[in-house]
Structures are given as structure tokens and as C-alpha cells.
Amino acid sequence: xxxxxxxxxxxxxxxxxxxxxxxxxxxxxxxxxxxxxxxxxxxxxxxxxxxxxxxxxxxxxxxxxxxxxxxxxxxxxxxxxxxxxxxxxxxxxxxxxxxxx
Numbered sequence: 536x537x538x539x540x541x542x543x544x545x546x547x548x549x550x551x552x553x554x555x556x557x558x559x560x561x562x563x564x565x566x567x568x569x570x571x572x573x574x575x576x577x578x579x580x581x582x583x584x585x586x587x588x589x590x591x592x593x594x595x596x597x598x599x600x601x602x603x604x605x606x607x608x609x610x611x612x613x614x615x616x617x618x619x620x621x622x623x624x625x626x627x628x629x630x631x632x633x634x635x636x
Contacts, residue, residue, distance in 0.1 A: 537568050538592075539585050545572040546581055586622045593618045 541562055548558045549572070559569035575584040597615055 537564065537572070537588050539588055541568075542572055542581070542585055542588060545569065546576055549573055549576055583622070590618050590622045 541564060544562055545558050545564070548561065553561070555566065555569045555573050558564070558572070559566050562569075572581075572584065575581050593615055
């Protein structure tokens with residue numbers, strides 16, 4: 536599974552000339568994950584990939600809280616909306632609306 540730490544290690548390896556198979560083997564990620572990082576780096580989208588992976592972590596934590604019955608309390612919903620806005624600025628989400636939930 537991709538994490539920001541794994542992505543950063545992969546980027547470092549790619550910048551030193553490593554191939555996709557070498558990155559996948561060294562970091563213990565799938566070939567598809569290595570390819571995704573390589574493509575993001577090549578297209579200049581590495582920062583976006585890092586934000587999206589961070590957002591996935593936030594969403595997973597929120598889902599875990601909801602499944603456990605704890606729910607999202609206080610500013611948690613607004614924090615999730617803000618994270619989505621960082622990754623997808625065109626999403627037209629308003630954190631003020633989320634505060635009212």
C-alpha cells in the first residue's frame with residue numbers, strides 16, 4: 536500500500552535513475568504502485584499524489600471511526616472537508632456547510 540513515506544522513497548530512487556521494477560522490489564510495493572509513482576513524477580503530479588494518499592488516510596480514519604460507532608465529533612467533519620478541498624480544489628465544497636452537519 537502506498538504511503539507518503541513509500542512515495543518519497545520511490546521518488547528518491549527514481550531521481551537516482553532506478554527503474555520501476557527495481558523500485559517495486561526495493562520498497563516492496565506492487566509493480567502498479569511503482570508505475571503510478573513514476574507516472575506522477577514524470578507528469579509533475581508528485582505533490583498531488585502525496586496529497587491524495589494523505590487524504591485517503593484521513594478518509595480511512597473517518598470510516599474506521601464511523602464503523603466503530605464513535606462517529607465524527609466536533610471539527611472532524613470540517614477537517615475532512617478541508618482535506619478534500621486541498622486535494623480537489625475544484626470540488627466546490629464549503630467547510631462552513633460541513634460545520635453545520
